[in-house]
Structure formats: structure tokens, C-alpha cells
Amino acid sequence: MGFFEDLAARIDSRDTMVCVGLDPDPDRLPEDVRDAELPRWQFNRRIIDATHECAACYKPNAAFYEGADGWRALAETIAYAHGKDVPVILDAKRGDIGNTARQYASALDRADAITVNPYMGRDSLQPFLSREEKGIFALCRTSNPGGKDFQNLELASYDEYLYEHVARRMAEWDEHGNVGLVVGATRPEELERVREIAPDLPFLVPGVGAQGGDVEAAVEHGRTAAGVGVVNSTRGIIFAGEEREDWDRAAGAAAKRLRDRLNEYR
Numbered sequence: 001m002g003f004f005e006d007l008a009a010r011i012d013s014r015d016t017m018v019c020v021g022l023d024p025d026p027d028r029l030p031e032d033v034r035d036a037e038l039p040r041w042q043f044n045r046r047i048i049d050a051t052h053e054c055a056a057c058y059k060p061n062a063a064f065y066e067g068a069d070g071w072r073a074l075a076e077t078i079a080y081a082h083g084k085d086v087p088v089i090l091d092a093k094r095g096d097i098g099n100t101a102r103q104y105a106s107a108l109d110r111a112d113a114i115t116v117n118p119y120m121g122r123d124s125l126q127p128f129l130s131r132e133e134k135g136i137f138a139l140c141r142t143s144n145p146g147g148k149d150f151q152n153l154e155l156a157s158y159d160e161y162l163y164e165h166v167a168r169r170m171a172e173w174d175e176h177g178n179v180g181l182v183v184g185a186t187r188p189e190e191l192e193r194v195r196e197i198a199p200d201l202p203f204l205v206p207g208v209g210a211q212g213g214d215v216e217a218a219v220e221h222g223r224t225a226a227g228v229g230v231v232n233s234t235r236g237i238i239f240a241g242e243e244r245e246d247w248d249r250a251a252g253a254a255a256k257r258l259r260d261r262l263n264e265y266r
């Protein structure tokens with residue numbers, strides 16, 4: 001099975017669209033893991049134990065795993081999530097010339113899917129697109145305030161915005177059914193517009209929780225007609241119990257709350 005079939009099966013069997021972000025910010029780690037070997041991994045292990053029943057997938061962001069210990073923590077985290085049958089999207093936003101992209105794509109030896117930056121064009125994505133059994137999510141309309149700086153520029157020759165063009169192109173380049181889009185919940189009208197352009201592409205929707213995005217729009221437009229799509233929350237889950245001794249239980253409760261809230265709109 002390919003990534004999106006696995007993801008669809010997980011969404012259905014666990015009745016959840018929640019993508020739990022795993023961004024173990026060293027400045028925010030609880031005291032009881034700070035002195036452990038590989039604190040980021042110890043933190044993630046307890047977060048996974050507490051949240052996996054509500055998780056459609058996990059999304060570690062590569063930025064939080066820089067350095068030798070970070071990569072070890074990431075490898076342990078991915079293996080542990082797989083041990084719980086939960087797919088993993090590596091949020092690495094890769095994109096480079098083909099020769100370099102081939103090396104970047106080796107991250108897919110461990111992870112099930114990856115985020116990519118389509119700015120350098122098709123050849124920069126080809127090493128990812130060719131991994132038929134793996135998923136790629138291309139940045140389309142991101143959730144941050146500066147997302148509009150380039151993504152909302154009008155392309156005169158196409159009479160559409162850049163983010164719309166990215167959605168159209170990615171749908172065209174999806175030869176193996178392994179392409180999805182990153183579209184933020186902070187811009188509900190644009191989320192709706194991208195769904196119109198690319199009805200069959202699953203979305204990874206960040207921006208709910210700490211960024212205050214629109215949960216209802218994330219559910220309504222984040223899924224394909226077949227119900228495939230996930231909504232990410234990171235700090236809103238993993239740091240829900242910051243300062244509490246039972247911080248992992250608090251994370252589990254936050255993941256469950258988000259699952260139930262998303263399910264109200266499904």
C-alpha cells in the first residue's frame with residue numbers, strides 16, 4: 001500500500017484527523033526529561049504513548065532535530081511511532097536541484113512522507129515524486145503571516161495567484177497518487193479555493209491551536225471526497241501541560257479534545 005492508503009486506513013480505523021506535531025523545543029522540555037540521555041527522544045516517547053490512540057499521523061519538524069543527537073532522537077521517534085502503527089510525515093520542506101534532492105529524498109527511507117518546497121520546480125521534486133509508496137506534501141498556501149508575500153502574487157500570464165498555480169501544477173504532477181498539499185487553516189477562503197482547484201489531493205492543514213486557525217474550515221476543505229486529509233497541531237498538544245508534572249497526560253487529553261472537535265465537523 002502507498003502512504004495515502006495507509007493514512008486513509010488509519011483515519012478510518014481510529015476515527016481521527018489529528019496530526020500530532022513533534023517539535024521538542026529544548027527550551028520548553030519538562031524538567032524530568034531534560035537530564036535524560038536524548039531528552040528530545042524521551043519527551044517524544046512519552047508524548048507518543050499519551051497520544052497515539054488519537055493520532056492519524058505524527059509530524060516531526062526537522063528543525064527541532066538538528067545535530068547528531070537530534071538525528072538520533074528523530075530516528076528513535078520515527079521507529080517508535082511505527083511500532084504503534086502510526087505513519088510519520090517529516091516536515092523538512094526540502095527542495096534543491098535534482099542531484100541534491102536525491103540525497104534529501106533518502107529521508108524517506110525512514111519517514112512515510114515529507115514536506116517539500118516546490119519553488120525550484122519539477123526536477124527538484126522528481127526524486128520525491130518517484131518514491132511511489134511514499135507521500136509528499138508540497139507547500140501551497142502556508143499558515144504564516146508572510147505566506148502572502150509571494151504565494152499571493154498574481155501571475156498575469158496565468159490569471160491566478162501563485163498558490164493557486166502551485167495547487168494546479170502539483171495535481172498535474174501527481175502521476176502516482178502520492179501528492180498532497182500544505183494549506184494553512186489561518187486562511188479559510190484560500191483553503192476553500194485550493195480545494196476547488198485540487199479536489200483529489202489530500203491536505204496537511206497546519207495552523208489550528210497555537211496559530212488560531214479555523215478548525216471548521218480545516219475539516220471541511222482539508223479532506224478529499226474520500227475523507228483523506230489531516231489537521232496538525234503541535235504546541236497546542238505537546239505543551240498543553242507545560243509546568244505540570246503529568247504533562248504527558250495533558251498532551252493526551254489535548255489530542256483527544258482536538259480529535260473530538262474535528263470530528264464534530266466531519
Ligand SMILES: O=c1ccn([C@@H]2O[C@H](COP(=O)(O)O)[C@@H](O)[C@H]2O)c(=O)[nH]1
Nearest residue numbers: 061142143184206209210211233234235
Ligand atoms: O504552513 C505551514 C507549514 C508548516 N508549519 C509547521 O507546522 C507546525 C505548526 O506548529 P503549531 O505549534 O501547531 O503552530 C510547525 O512545525 C510549523 O513549522 C506551519 O505551521 N505552517
